[in-house]
Amino acid sequence: MHRTVTWSLLGAALCCTSMLVVAAEKPDPLGDVAASFKARGQAGMDRLERNPMQQACSQPTSAEPPVDEANEIRSGAQKRVRPPSNGQYLGDWKAGETIAQTGKGMQYSDDPAEPNGDNCYACHQMASSEIAYGTLGPSLAQYGKLRGNSNAILEYTWSRLWDSHIYNVCSHMPRFGDAGILTEQQLKDVMAYLFDPASPVNQ
Amino acid sequence: MKMKNGLFAALAWVTLAALNVPAAAVAQDAGDDIFAQYREMFGDDNPAELIELQGEDLWSQTRGPKKASLEQCDLGLGPGKLDGAYARLPRYFADTKRVMDLETRLIHCMVTLQGFAEKDLVAKPFSGRGDQPSDLEALSAFIAGRSRGTPIEVSQAHAQERAAYERGKAFFFYRAGPHDFSCATCHSQSGKRIRLQALPNLTEAADARKAYATWPGYRISEGTVRTMEWRMGDCARQQRLPELQFGSDIAIGLITYLGVMANGEPMNAPGLKR
């Protein structure tokens, strides 16, 4: 009787311990992501490594990350914004239009020597004369006309382009400044496309 | 000259846009209506129909070092059983002990039955834009066509099938790369479009079913038939990621996830796409 009880207790202890071990090591459903990819052209394997924002925003639900994590992401993003080096926010709207219309840049099929586009029209309405626009993002029609060009709005728009996550922690919009997609001059040109009274966006 | 409604409508919209009619009037129609009418004008004129014939030839042709046809290839329903096979892929195969989609299973058959070398087959599985379809594309069109009308039934009975689904689902939401794109960036909201291309919400059955059921498809912009493995790889490229490998765990995982999301929908492939 004693022996049976001892063996039962021992068995139960072993069983529970192994269950604990299994619970702690629940495997990540993703497995080894890198094993499914190969570096090509300008797209290196480092692109699969996720920064804290990307990790936090990889959830299947549309729920935002916990408040503390969200605040850390937002404030970190805000700190990294680099305003234009000469204090001038606006460049050439004609160059900005080309950038807004260009969808290429940073794919392994793209020539890294060519300037990147920012593909605004993939997601946004901009100039009313352009009907081939996407609806993933809000309309930017009449952007400058509706908002004026106070320093506050210029700063806000620049930081939106730089890193939209400051304002929307899991924004779908790429970080055109923070991720180095556009150069400072290109960002100024896109700003001009948005703000210049002569720009088609404001007609 | 009598113009079809679709053309007239398209011209009307372009004129309206030039006259600065408020965006809302143009917005909804520009994405879906024009292309729905365009597709209607095609009727059943799908060039893929002729590529299916090409695939049928390849299926019964004696080829490779072993001088054999693919007619004994087991796509999950038994050797040579084609009707309804595509609707049940990807699935776990006991002989290879892994989950395989149509394309990896075809490669397997071309290696084991016909004696081709795998590395040669996967080096360039897809044709270039405007080229003649590759063997894999033609065979995929043919085999998918043999599942026309069959309800999609991607199994989750085996543990590996469930693991593939979970892997695909987790990767669907994996934000990475310089643009922070995941599949979900474009495919997790309803009623949205990129430029003028409507984006199916693949996280919901309604859109997911219609989307999956029409792949593989003749893609007009590519001038040839394109398959699911091609589609996964091309999305990854546009997400600014490194190259997604043909037949990899993530590729098959994604296709499994999307297939399971589409379960119940009658297959309607090869489809016709822009």
Next chain:
Amino acid sequence: MASPMRIRAKTTDGVTEVKALMSHPMETGMRKDADGKPIPAHYITEVTATHNDKLVLHAYWGPAVSQNPFLNFRFKGGAAGDTVTIKWVDNQGESQSEQTALT
């Protein structure tokens, strides 16, 4: 052109429907290559289709037709076993002809 033209011809209730997928670059002559040199025009100029040696379609094409043209047309008559032949000629003097049996 190395790749064969694929033709399918089916008769239903006295009407034959013919579908053909041709292999041709249909280069307009307006494009330039990576070095900026114009790519020479190369497109189908004429298509003829015959049913048992009787002409049923004669078309003049030009650079507006896309790469790898897909042709679909119908004609009255035809019975299983008859022959349909499609031939094209292009602006560079090349041609291809292919035939199929009606089903």
